[in-house]
Amino acid sequence: MVSSTERRLENAEYKKNFYVDGQKMFCEFCKHVIDHTKKSTVDSHLKSDKHKNNVVNAEKSKLTHQTTLDMAVTNISEQEQINIALVNAFTKANIPLEKIDKSFF
Incomplete structure (x- = not known):
């Protein structure tokens, strides 16, 4: 098909x-x-x-x-949702993202 x-x-x-x-x-x-x-x-x-x-x-x-x-609704994968939540949490806690161990992601 x-x-x-x-x-x-x-x-x-x-x-x-x-x-x-x-x-x-x-x-x-x-x-x-x-x-x-x-x-x-x-x-x-x-x-x-x-x-x-x-x-x-x-x-x-x-x-x-x-x-x-x-087309209007964007589907965000589970991994992307986790990444967004993690960035929001670090931002609220005033933790610079450059201090995060990159191998964790």
Whole structure:
């Protein structure tokens, strides 16, 4: 099975018209999810009248794509959370970070 990122990178036309967020491929101009598993579905979307009209309208108004929740929320790993908490603790205790043994991290 082809991932959404791989499908987008297959063709320069796909790069201009689609963007990937998480595991989904979105049309830059139509603002909806495209089924990336079949190449024919992607190609037929590009040839559709609705898509062509949206491209023309977007060029006139210079719209940008919406940010989804996955893009807006940053996932911080457990190690990064520990590092942030440790830096906050040392900062509150007035302990310079340069005095910390770096091999501990």
